[in-house]
Amino acid sequence: MKHYKSGALLIIFTLVFALLGLTQFIHIDFTEPNLTIDYMPCLASLCLIIVAVWSCFAAVRFKHVLIIQVLTLLASYFLLKSAEHEASNIIQFWLVTISLILSANLCLKYFVEQPDVAVSQLIIAALFGFWCLYLWQLIVTVLQVPQVLLPTPVAIGHALITNTVMLWGDFVQTVIKSVVIGYLLGNGLGILSAIVIERSSFLRRGFLPLANLTSTVPLVGVAPIAVMWFGFDWPSKAAVIVLVTYFPALVSALAGLQSTNKLEQELMHSYAASYWFTLKCLRLPAAMPFIFNALKVNSALALITAIVAEYFGSPTQGLGFRISVEAARMHMPIVWSAIVVASVAGSLLYALLVYLERRVTFWHPAIRKA
Amino acid sequence: MDKVTLQLKWVPQAQFAGYYVAKEKGFYKDHGVDVTIKPGGTDISPVQVIAGHSADVIVDWMPDALAARESGVPLVNIAQIYNRSGMMLTCKKSSGIKTPSDLKGKTLGVWYGGNEYPFFNWMAKLHLTPGKDIHILKQGFNVDPLLNGQADCISAMNYNEYWQLIDAGMKKDQLISFPYEDEGVSTLEDGLYVLSPNLKNPAFVAKMAKFLAGTFEGWNYAVKHPKEAAKIVVAQDMSGAATLRVQTRQMENVAKLITYANTDKMGYLEPDAYHRTIKMLLNSGQQTVIKKDPGDSAMTHVVWELAMKK
Amino acid sequence: MNISLSLARRHSIPMGVVLVVFIVLWYALAIAMNASGVIARVLPSDWSWQDLLAATWNMSRPVLPTPHQIIIDVYNSITQWPVSSPRNLLYHAWVTASAALTGFAMGTVLGIVLAIIIVHSKMLDRALLPWIVASQTIPVLAIAPIVLVILGSLNITGLFPKAVIAMYLCFFPITIAMVQGLRSPDKMQMELFYTYGVTNLDTLKMLRFPSALPFLFPACRVAIAAGLVGTMVAELPTGAQAGLGARLLVGSYYGNTLMIWSALVVASLLGLFLTGVVSVIEYWVMRNRRIA
Amino acid sequence: MNQLFQVLTSESVAELEPEAQSQQPSRPVVSTEKLNVIYPSADQPVHALADVDLLIRKGEFVSLIGPSGCGKTTLLRVIADLEPITSGNVLVNDMTPSEARQERAYGYVFQAATLLMWRTVLANVMLPLVIQQRPEQEAQRIAREQLAKVGLSGFEDKYPWQLSGGMQQRVSIARALGFEPKILMMDEPFGALDEITRNNLNQQLQQLWREQQRTVVFVTHSISEAVYLSTKIVVMSPRPGRIVEVIDSPLPRERTAAIRDSDEFIQLTQRVRDALSEGHHEH
Amino acid sequence: MNQLFQVLTSESVAELEPEAQSQQPSRPVVSTEKLNVIYPSADQPVHALADVDLLIRKGEFVSLIGPSGCGKTTLLRVIADLEPITSGNVLVNDMTPSEARQERAYGYVFQAATLLMWRTVLANVMLPLVIQQRPEQEAQRIAREQLAKVGLSGFEDKYPWQLSGGMQQRVSIARALGFEPKILMMDEPFGALDEITRNNLNQQLQQLWREQQRTVVFVTHSISEAVYLSTKIVVMSPRPGRIVEVIDSPLPRERTAAIRDSDEFIQLTQRVRDALSEGHHEH
Numbered sequence A: 001m002k003h004y005k006s007g008a009l010l011i012i013f014t015l016v017f018a019l020l021g022l023t024q025f026i027h028i029d030f031t032e033p034n035l036t037i038d039y040m041p042c043l044a045s046l047c048l049i050i051v052a053v054w055s056c057f058a059a060v061r062f063k064h065v066l067i068i069q070v071l072t073l074l075a076s077y078f079l080l081k082s083a084e085h086e087a088s089n090i091i092q093f094w095l096v097t098i099s100l101i102l103s104a105n106l107c108l109k110y111f112v113e114q115p116d117v118a119v120s121q122l123i124i125a126a127l128f129g130f131w132c133l134y135l136w137q138l139i140v141t142v143l144q145v146p147q148v149l150l151p152t153p154v155a156i157g158h159a160l161i162t163n164t165v166m167l168w169g170d171f172v173q174t175v176i177k178s179v180v181i182g183y184l185l186g187n188g189l190g191i192l193s194a195i196v197i198e199r200s201s202f203l204r205r206g207f208l209p210l211a212n213l214t215s216t217v218p219l220v221g222v223a224p225i226a227v228m229w230f231g232f233d234w235p236s237k238a239a240v241i242v243l244v245t246y247f248p249a250l251v252s253a254l255a256g257l258q259s260t261n262k263l264e265q266e267l268m269h270s271y272a273a274s275y276w277f278t279l280k281c282l283r284l285p286a287a288m289p290f291i292f293n294a295l296k297v298n299s300a301l302a303l304i305t306a307i308v309a310e311y312f313g314s315p316t317q318g319l320g321f322r323i324s325v326e327a328a329r330m331h332m333p334i335v336w337s338a339i340v341v342a343s344v345a346g347s348l349l350y351a352l353l354v355y356l357e358r359r360v361t362f363w364h365p366a367i368r369k370a
Numbered sequence B: 001m002d003k004v005t006l007q008l009k010w011v012p013q014a015q016f017a018g019y020y021v022a023k024e025k026g027f028y029k030d031h032g033v034d035v036t037i038k039p040g041g042t043d044i045s046p047v048q049v050i051a052g053h054s055a056d057v058i059v060d061w062m063p064d065a066l067a068a069r070e071s072g073v074p075l076v077n078i079a080q081i082y083n084r085s086g087m088m089l090t091c092k093k094s095s096g097i098k099t100p101s102d103l104k105g106k107t108l109g110v111w112y113g114g115n116e117y118p119f120f121n122w123m124a125k126l127h128l129t130p131g132k133d134i135h136i137l138k139q140g141f142n143v144d145p146l147l148n149g150q151a152d153c154i155s156a157m158n159y160n161e162y163w164q165l166i167d168a169g170m171k172k173d174q175l176i177s178f179p180y181e182d183e184g185v186s187t188l189e190d191g192l193y194v195l196s197p198n199l200k201n202p203a204f205v206a207k208m209a210k211f212l213a214g215t216f217e218g219w220n221y222a223v224k225h226p227k228e229a230a231k232i233v234v235a236q237d238m239s240g241a242a243t244l245r246v247q248t249r250q251m252e253n254v255a256k257l258i259t260y261a262n263t264d265k266m267g268y269l270e271p272d273a274y275h276r277t278i279k280m281l282l283n284s285g286q287q288t289v290i291k292k293d294p295g296d297s298a299m300t301h302v303v304w305e306l307a308m309k310k
Numbered sequence C: 001m002n003i004s005l006s007l008a009r010r011h012s013i014p015m016g017v018v019l020v021v022f023i024v025l026w027y028a029l030a031i032a033m034n035a036s037g038v039i040a041r042v043l044p045s046d047w048s049w050q051d052l053l054a055a056t057w058n059m060s061r062p063v064l065p066t067p068h069q070i071i072i073d074v075y076n077s078i079t080q081w082p083v084s085s086p087r088n089l090l091y092h093a094w095v096t097a098s099a100a101l102t103g104f105a106m107g108t109v110l111g112i113v114l115a116i117i118i119v120h121s122k123m124l125d126r127a128l129l130p131w132i133v134a135s136q137t138i139p140v141l142a143i144a145p146i147v148l149v150i151l152g153s154l155n156i157t158g159l160f161p162k163a164v165i166a167m168y169l170c171f172f173p174i175t176i177a178m179v180q181g182l183r184s185p186d187k188m189q190m191e192l193f194y195t196y197g198v199t200n201l202d203t204l205k206m207l208r209f210p211s212a213l214p215f216l217f218p219a220c221r222v223a224i225a226a227g228l229v230g231t232m233v234a235e236l237p238t239g240a241q242a243g244l245g246a247r248l249l250v251g252s253y254y255g256n257t258l259m260i261w262s263a264l265v266v267a268s269l270l271g272l273f274l275t276g277v278v279s280v281i282e283y284w285v286m287r288n289r290r291i292a
Numbered sequence D, E: 001m002n003q004l005f006q007v008l009t010s011e012s013v014a015e016l017e018p019e020a021q022s023q024q025p026s027r028p029v030v031s032t033e034k035l036n037v038i039y040p041s042a043d044q045p046v047h048a049l050a051d052v053d054l055l056i057r058k059g060e061f062v063s064l065i066g067p068s069g070c071g072k073t074t075l076l077r078v079i080a081d082l083e084p085i086t087s088g089n090v091l092v093n094d095m096t097p098s099e100a101r102q103e104r105a106y107g108y109v110f111q112a113a114t115l116l117m118w119r120t121v122l123a124n125v126m127l128p129l130v131i132q133q134r135p136e137q138e139a140q141r142i143a144r145e146q147l148a149k150v151g152l153s154g155f156e157d158k159y160p161w162q163l164s165g166g167m168q169q170r171v172s173i174a175r176a177l178g179f180e181p182k183i184l185m186m187d188e189p190f191g192a193l194d195e196i197t198r199n200n201l202n203q204q205l206q207q208l209w210r211e212q213q214r215t216v217v218f219v220t221h222s223i224s225e226a227v228y229l230s231t232k233i234v235v236m237s238p239r240p241g242r243i244v245e246v247i248d249s250p251l252p253r254e255r256t257a258a259i260r261d262s263d264e265f266i267q268l269t270q271r272v273r274d275a276l277s278e279g280h281h282e283h
C-alpha cells in the first residue's frame, strides 16, 4: 500500500483534471444537432485517465512504470499535436496539461522508488529534462512566442542536425583549442604553484591572501585586454582561461596540501620520511578531493570564459563567435544549438571529472557513502 | 499625446543626434507624440526588441532588416534617414595596400552583427575567398586591431572609427580608406522600420507620421547646429564616455551622409537605392543574407507622405 | 578581533614583499608592451631611454597602463565629478552594486529554497541536481541578451533583468553549499530530534539551518562575487547604459584601455567590499561558534 | 473513588519506600517478544538481534553489556523507534515504539554529547522543552534546575565548546532528564571519558536515578560500570546477537563509592565476567 | 676478539633467559634529566613537564599513567622528537631524539589508528619499509608476517575504512612493529576500544613484546591495563606535570589472562591507584 500512499494526491488530481479537460472538449451545440469533438486533446485526456486509474493498482515494478510512462508520452504527443493546430479551448487545454504534468511527476516518483539507484538516477534526470523540454515546446507553440525571441526545442534540434559540420568546427575552435589548453595550463600551473608555495611559509603568507582576493575580481573583464595582447585566435582565450582558473586551483590545492592532520604529519616525521615521499604518499593524495573540487568549478568557468572572450574578437569560428553572429542575424535556433553544444561539452567535462574523482578519491568518506 | 518607443541600434552618439534633438527641443511634443528613446548596445538587437513588442519603431540598417524579414519579423521601412553609406575599409599604407586587389593575402577586420553583408558582397566581386585569399577577424567595435598591428585593414565608419585612429596618433597620410559607397557595394544604413501588421491600423500610421515629422525636424536642426546637437547627445550618454569634441566632429561627418536634410525629400527612401540594396544582398558571395526578393513589400511611402503633408 | 590583528601583522610583511614584486613586474611589463606603440606614434625620432620610460608609463592609449595612471584616473573620476554624474565611477559602481545585490538577494533565496526542496525530496534530488549543475555550463553572456529581451517584452526593464542574470550565477554555489549544509547534521543529531518526535519544519529551523550556516557564508562570498560578474556581463550587451560593465564595454569601444582598467579596479574593490560585508555579517552571526 | 485512592497510596508508598518497590514488581515499561532484527546486506545479511525476549519494569536501571557488535545499540534503537524490526513484538507502555516516540516517552543520550554548537548550555537543555512548546519561563526554570542537578549551575550561558568532554556529557544528560521522559536511554554515554571522570559521573547518575525514579536502559562496555549502576544486567553475545543471561543485582538501590570494594560487588563482577566470556566462547 | 665473544654470548643469554635479564640491568635506551617542557601561551604558559628524570632500559615495558593533562603525551612526544624541550636533557641510545629519529629508532602508535585511507592495509603496513627503501619483495613479506601476527591475515587488500576500529588499531600496531624500531611508543593505543577487544589486544601486545624483546613506552588511562602490561609503571600528576612514583612490577614477564585474578595483581593495582589519588590530591 505504500506506493499508493506516496502518490495518492497526485493520482486524484490527475484524474480530476483529466476528466474536467475531457468533458470540456466535447462541445454540444444545441442549435445544431451534431456535436464537434477536438480529437487530439480528448485522446490525451483519455490516456491520462488510464494512467491515473492504472496507478492506483500498479505495484512499483519496472514493467508497470514503463507502461504508465508510455501512456503519458502518448498523451503528451496528442496534446502537442493539438497545440500546433490551435488551442481553441485554452482553459481546458491547460487543465489537461496540468494533469499531464502531474502524471509525469507520478512516473518520476515511481522511478525514485526503484531499487537500482545508478540506473534510476540516470532515467530520472533524463526524464525530468525531457519533460522540461516538452513544456518549453508546448508553451512556445501555444503562446505563439516569436522564433526570434525563443525558438522551440524541435527547431533547435533541427538546427543542430543541419549545422553539424559548422558546429563541429566551432567546438574544435572553442573547446579543443582554447578551453582544453587553457584549462590544463591554468590548473597545472595552479597546482604546481601550490606545491611550491606550500614549502615556504613566507610565500604562503604573502600569496594566499592575495590569491584569495582575486576570487572577488571579475576576471572575465580582462577578455578585451587579452584580445589586444594575445591576438584574435585561441591564445587570447586560453590566456584568460589560465588567469581565471589559476587562482581557484592554487587556493584549493594549497588548502588540500595543508589538510593532512597533525597526526599523519607526525607519523611521517617519526619515520624521518623525506619531503618528496611525504608529498607523494601523504600530501598529494590528501589534497585530491580539494583539487577535484577546483577542477570541477573550473570546468564550467573555463567554458564560459572562452565564450565571453570570443565576444571581444575572434577568428570566424568558435561557439562564442557563432552565438553572437547568429544572434545578430536573428537565427535563434542556431544560437541555441551553439549554446547546447557548449553546455553539453561543459556537462560532459564535468561528468568526466566526477567519474575521475570517484576513481581517484574512492577513499573519501563523501564518496564511500554514496 | 501618443506614446512612441524608439529603439536605437547602438550607444547614444551623434549617429542618432536627430532623435535626441527632436526630443530635447520639444519637436516631438509639438507634433503630439511622446517619444521614449531606448539606447542600444552590442548585443541588443533592435529586431528582437520590436518582435517582443517593446518598441514601436527601430533604427536599423537595411541588410539587417531584410534578413530579419526572412526570420519571420515583418519589418517595413517607413523612412530612410541616411542617403549615403558611411562604412568603409581603412588600411595602413605601410601594409602595401593601394588598390582593392592588394587585399589578397591580408588580414581584414570585419564587423559582424548584421554589418558584414556588404563586405562579403565586395569580396565576392573581387573574387577573394574568405579563409583562402584573405584572413578575416571578427573585429570588436574598436580600432585596436589596426593600432596593434593585428590586422592590415579594419572596418570603420567615416564619422567615427576613422577619427579614433587619428585621435590615437595615426596620421591621415598613414591610412588609406575604401568607402563602400565608392566601391559600389554600399547598402542603405540608418532607416526607420516598423512591423507591417501595425500599418494596417490607421491610428498607428497617423502616430508614426507625427513621429516622422518630429524626427525630420530634429535632424534638420542637428545638421544645421552640430555643436548644440553634440551637447544634447553627450548629456544623454549614461556611460560618461562621450566627449563634446568627438561628438561634434561625428555630427559634422554624419551631416554629410544626410544629403536630403533641410530639403523636402528628407527621409525619403529612393526606390532605386532600395532595389540596389536588395540586389546586392541576393548575391553577396557565400554568405546568403536573403534568399527571396521581397519586392516592394519591405518599404512604404505612406507614412512618409502623411508626415510631409503636415 | 585580537586574533585577526596579529594575523594581519604576521601577513603584512610577506604580502608587502609580494605586492612590491608584483608592481615592479607591472612597470617592467608596461615598458615592454607599450614600447612599440610609443615609438611608432608618440616619440620624436631622436628619443633617449628616459623619454621611452616616461612615455611608456604615461601613454594616453596604452596597451598596458601603469598602476599610477589607473589610480589617478579612478581618483579623478571620483573627485572631479559629483556622485550622481555618469562620469563618476562611484555612480557606476552603485548602479552595478544595486543590481548585483538585488540579484544576490534573489539568488540566495532561490538557492536556499532549492536546497531545502532537494534535501526533503528524494525525487527532486535526483531529477533537479544534475540539471542545476548543467545549467551553470550555459554561457551567461549568450543568454544575457535573450533574457533582457524576453523580460523586456514582458515590460520588465531597468535593474531587474540584470539582477536576474546575477541571480542565475548566484544561486548555484548557494544551492550546492546549502544541500551539503542542510545534510551536515550528523546521524546522532538527526536521531536526537527524531526521538523528540519533531516535525520536519522544526528540524529544519532548529537543527538543519543552524548547522548549514557555516556552509552558507563561504558560499555567499562566492555568490556575491559571481553576482558581480553576472551583473557586469549583463551590462555588456546593453551597451552604454550605466554600470561598470558598460564602462568596460565603452572603454573597449573607444579603445580607451585606461577606462577598462579603471572599471576593472573599481569592480575588484567593489567585490572586495561586498565580500567584506558578508564576512562582517558572518563574524557577527557566528560570533558564538567555536573559531576553528 | 476507593480504587483511585488505593492507586494513589500504593504509588506514593512506592515512592517513599524504594526498597519496598524492588520487592513488589511494578508494571512493565518495555517488553519484547521474539524480537528479530536482520540488517540486509549485499553479501550476507547480519542477524543483529535473534529472538530477544526482554522485560523492563518501571523504575529499573537496566544495563546492556556484551562484546562489540552483539547488538546492544540495535536493541536500544529498536526500543526508541530508531530502527525497524524484522519480526517479533515490542511494546513500550503498551504502545508501539513509534507511538511512544510521538508521545515523547524517550530521552536518549548518545555516546557523544550531541549538543548544538550554536546554543548556550541553557538553550541546549531547553531544546526538547521548546519543541514541546512549553512556555519559555517554565522551560528556563526546568533547565536551570536540571543543570543544577548535574552540577553545572553557573555554566548556563557558556557554549558547549567552552566545556570539557565530561561537562558536555552532563549537559546532554540534563537535557534528556529535563522533559521527564518515561524512559531514559543511554548508549555508552561515558565511553569517551577517562576513568576518574567516569566514576564521578557514574556516582551522579546513580544519585539522579534514585532521586527521580526513572526507568533507565543503559549500554556499556564496562563491567564495573554496569555492576555499579544497575538493578538488572543483561549480558548479550554476538553473531547472532542474543541475550545470554539476565542478572538481577542483589546490591541495595543506594550505592556509595565504597560499595565497589564490597564482596557482593566483586562477586557480581565475576558473575558478569563469566557470563560474558561464556557468550564469547560459545560460537 | 675475546671481548666480542663475551658480548655476543651475554646478549644471546639475555635473549634466551628473559628472567635473567630482568635481574641484571641492561643498558639504558631512554634517559631524561631535569626535563622541562613549558608551552608558551598568550595568557599563561603551561608547565607541561617539570624536572622529569626517567630511565628506561632495553627490553622494558614502561607505562605512563596519570590524570588527564598530566603530561603523558608530552613526555612521549619529547622522547620521539615531536616536541622541543624547554630545558634539561634527553638521550635516546646515547643520541639526541632528533638523531635517533633520523636513524628510524621509533615506532609510534597514536591513539587514533592514523592509517592512510587511500592505501590498502598491506600498503599501510609497508609504508615505513618503503620509506627505508627496503626492496619491494622483502617489504611485502615483512608486512604480511606482521599482519598475521596481529591476526589480520586475509585483510591485506582491504582499505582501512572497511575495518572496525579495533582492527584498524591492530594494523597501526603491525605497521609500527614491521620495521623493527628500537623503541615502540604507544599513546593510548586502545583508548577507543571496548573492554573485551582491549583485553584481547593487551594479551597480543604482551605476547609480541615478549617474543620480540622490544622496548615499549606506553601511555594509558587504565590502571589494570598498565598493571597487566608493564614491567615499570610511571605515575604522573598534573600542574605542573611530574613523576609521582615509579613502580617496578613484581609480576613475571610472561602474563596470562589468569594473572588478573592473582593477589599480586590486585595489590599492584591498589598501589597504582593510591599513587594516582595521591598525585590527584597533592595540589
Ligand SMILES: Nc1ncnc2c1ncn2[C@@H]1O[C@H](COP(=O)(O)OP(=O)(O)OP(=O)(O)O)[C@@H](O)[C@H]1O
Binding pocket: D039, D040, D041, D046, D047, D048, D066, D067, D068, D069, D070, D071, D072, D073, D074, D075, D241, E194
Ligand atoms: N546499519 C547497519 N547495517 C548493517 N549492519 C549493521 C548496521 N548497524 C549495525 N550492524 C551490525 O549489527 C550488529 C550489531 O550492531 P550493534 O551496533 O548493535 O552492536 P553493539 O553491541 O552496539 O556494538 P558496539 O559495542 O561496538 O557499539 C553488528 O554486527 C553490526 O555490524
Ligand SMILES: Nc1ncnc2c1ncn2[C@@H]1O[C@H](COP(=O)(O)OP(=O)(O)OP(=O)(O)O)[C@@H](O)[C@H]1O
Binding pocket: E039, E040, E041, E046, E047, E048, E066, E067, E068, E069, E070, E071, E072, E073, E074, E075, E241
Ligand atoms: N600544543 C600545546 N600548547 C599548549 N599547551 C599544551 C599543548 N599540548 C599540551 N598542552 C598542555 O600541556 C599539558 C599536558 O598535556 P598532555 O597532552 O601531555 O597531557 P596528557 O597527560 O597526555 O593528557 P591526556 O590524558 O588528556 O591525553 C596539558 O595541560 C595541556 O593543556
Ligand SMILES: Cc1ncc(C[n+]2csc(CCO)c2C)c(N)n1
Binding pocket: B009, B010, B015, B059, B060, B061, B111, B115, B141, B157, B160, B161, B189, B190, B191
Ligand atoms: C543602425 C545601425 N546599425 C548597425 C550599426 C552597427 N555598427 C556599424 S558601425 C558601428 C560602430 C559605430 O560606429 C556599429 C556599432 C549601427 N551603428 N547603427
Ligand SMILES: [Mg+2]
Binding pocket: D072, D073, D074
Ligand atoms: Mg554500540
Ligand SMILES: [Mg+2]
Binding pocket: E072, E073, E074
Ligand atoms: Mg594524551
